[in-house]
Structure formats: structure tokens, C-alpha cells
Amino acid sequence: MKFALKIAAAAVIAATATGAFAQKGETVKIAWLDPLSGLMAAVGTNQLKTFQFFAEEFNKKNAAGVKFEIIGIDNKLSPQETTSALRSALDQGARYIVQGNGSGPALAIIDALEKNNARNPGKEALYLNYAAVDPDLTNSKCSYWQYRFDADTSMKMEALTTYMKDQPDIKKVYLLNQNYAHGQQVSKFAKENLKTKRPDVQIVGDDLHPLAQVRDFAPYVAKIKASGADTVITGNWGSDLALLIKSANDSGLNVKFYTYYAVTTGTPTAMGAASDGKVYQVGYAHYNMGGDMQKYAEDFKKKFNDDLYTTDVYTVFQALTEAFVKTKSTDPVKVAAAMEGMKFKSFNGEIELRKTDHQAQQGLYIAKWEKASAKYPYSPENTGYTLAPVKYYDAYVASTPTSCQMKRPGGAS
Secondary structure: HHHHHHHHHHHHHHHHHHHHOOOOOOOOEEEEEEEOOOHHHHHHHHHHHHHHHHHHHHHHHHHHHHEEEEEEOOOOOOHHHHHHHHHHHHHHHEEEEOOOOOOOHHHHHHHHHHHHHHHHOOOOOEEEEEOOOHHHHHOOOOOEEEEEEOOOOHHHHHHHHHHHOOOOOEEEEEEEEOOHHHHHHHHHHHHHHHHOOOOEEEEEEEEEEEEOOOOOOOOHHHHHHHHHEEEEEEOOOOOOOOOHHHHHHHHHOOEEEEEOOOOOOOOOHHHOOOHHOOEEEOOOOOOOOOHHHHHHHHHHHHHOOOOOOOOOOHHHHHHHHHHHHHHHHHHHHHHHHHOOOOOOOOOOEEEOOOOOOOOOEOEEEEEEEEEEEOOOOHHHOOOOOOEEEEEEHHHHHHHOOOOOOOHHHHOOO
């Protein structure tokens, strides 16, 4: 018996030395699958740099003692390309997958990981969704193997319309969105929320356009002008928002834009002085967060001559590190279990990774485009302007219920 105990103890020591029980010194490969080509390449390139930047920062010091390595793969904003990219990532030893641009690629990852993780025990991978915001991804299509760190489309609309209901100058709203899951959901939730909160508001237009294909928004701007709208709600991002706002400013269109993604590459330049006081954004952060995040933003700008705007990437690394420490392991199976219901303080307040659907619950800001000032000095794309916070909503304000019927490994619910 004593001999058996000695063997067991020796096995534990050996396992610890090889990292099976102690993750210190391990390299954790994170595969980033997003666009590096096409009209959305500028956004993808910025976000890949953001992951590389925070990997370096966390490599300097993290409580788990691990080293992060980022593998960047261009998915061309295509679900099919994403499936191939994921295969390549898994072949390269990545067990953590990050993606954020487009809900079609997000769903492709969820489907592929469900199959991979069921068929390959011991080679499971976990998807950390940092920006794909279709509500279905944590509702009807929810997966145990996905955690979403951004607020979904419905949550952002909840906060946005809570702010809009108190703006008496909003009377006629035009909805213009990208024709895919997120854009369709922006339109749907805008109509539902306004009907409840501001039944007096008229919806004077509701258009969908192809994702990342439109180079001239003048025809859409002409329709908005003809409609008599005083406000546009859009979930557009990347070139689709930058080109829309540029066209609106070029034509002298005098409306307010309520947006999800005015921070994305090219949009600040498109807004410039002409959009002063006319563009609002809902999001989990803004350019002038103060504290460590402000220092990160300044360091990022010095290093890349670019702006740090996808700041929930920091939260992704934070959650992973906390889970590694808690489980003393980098095994995605253990990490996924440890993340359920996890609460921690991040740069924007307390985050909860809701157990029922793996949707992050967090506070949201409404920010307005205005001249940079002593109070809010950070100027994206060196425009001399900034998105200044005008309202903060606690997590419970924007939280929306879930219909997720989570299927956990081993049949637990």
C-alpha cells in the first residue's frame, strides 16, 4: 500500500513538472480568425494588432505564469473560409479560438467546435467571441463551447433606446443596416424598442444593404434625405459606416446618427468636424476610460500609429488568466467550466459571464462625437475630436433574457 502511495505521489510530481497540473511556463496558442483582406481588412488588421498587443502585455505579467501566442488567419469574412481557417488553427495546436467580425463566421465556428469537441476528447477547443453580436448566438444557437464578451445587438439597442426615449428632438427615424444577421436584428430591435418606449416616433425608412460591398452610399443618403428623417439608427461597421457618414456629410444631410461602431477604423476620419454633435455610439467602453486602459491606448498609438478600440480583448485575456489560476490548468474543458458564472472586475466595471448562456453582462456607455477637450482629450485618427461619454447604464439596464437551452458535456444542464 505504501509503495502504491509512493508511485501515486511520484506521478503527481511528474505531472506537475510537465505542466499537466501546473500551467506555469506553458504557451497558450490563441487563433484569431477574422478578415485581413477585402473592404473590412482595416478593422481586422487593427483587431489582430490588439490581440498581439495584449498578448505581449499579459506575457510580461500574469498570475497564471503562461505565455500567450497569437496565430492570425484571414477568414475573408466568409463562413466557409472560417471553417478552413479553424481546421488549420487546430492543426497548429490552438485550443482557444477568437473571432468577432460577422455572425456567419461565428456560427461556423460554433458548429465546427461542437463536432470537433464531441469527436476528439482531449483535443477540445473553446471559442471566445469578442464582437459577433447576433443575439441568436447566445439564444437559439447557444453553445457550451462559446463565451461572448461583447454585448449583443439586443442589449445595445436596449441601452441606446433608453437614452433616445429622453431626446425630444427625435421624431422621425430611418433604419439603415447591413443585410446579415446583426443588421437585420438592429432593425428588428429598434422597431420593437421604439414602439414601447417612444410610440410617437415614426419609422420613415428601413433599408438593408449588402455587407462590405457598397462603395457609394449616395443613393441611400438621398433616400434618407427624401424621407424627412431627423435620426438614423445603424449597426453598420468598418467601411460600411465610414462611407455612409462620409456620403452624408458630403451631401449636407442634417441628421443625428445613433450607431454601434463609430470607433471602427476610418469612421472617425469620415466624421471629422462635420459630424460634431451629430453621432452617438453605444458600447462597453469609450476612448477616454482613464486608468490602465488609457495608458494602454496611448502605448498602442505610439507602437502602431493606430487606435485601440476593441478593448474587450483585454477582458478576454483577463477571463482566461483567472480561469487558468482557478483550475491550475490551460485545458479548455476545465477552463470552460471555470468560466461559468465567473465574476471579475475589468476596466469598465464588474463583468459576469452568465452561466445560462455564456453572455457577458456589463455596463454600457452612450458617447457623443465632439471636439476633444481637457476632460476628454483622446483624439482618434488625429481628428481633434473624440467620443465623449454622455450616459452610463449599469449591466442590469441593458441585460436581456435568454432562451438558451445549454447542452453541457456529459448531459449536465
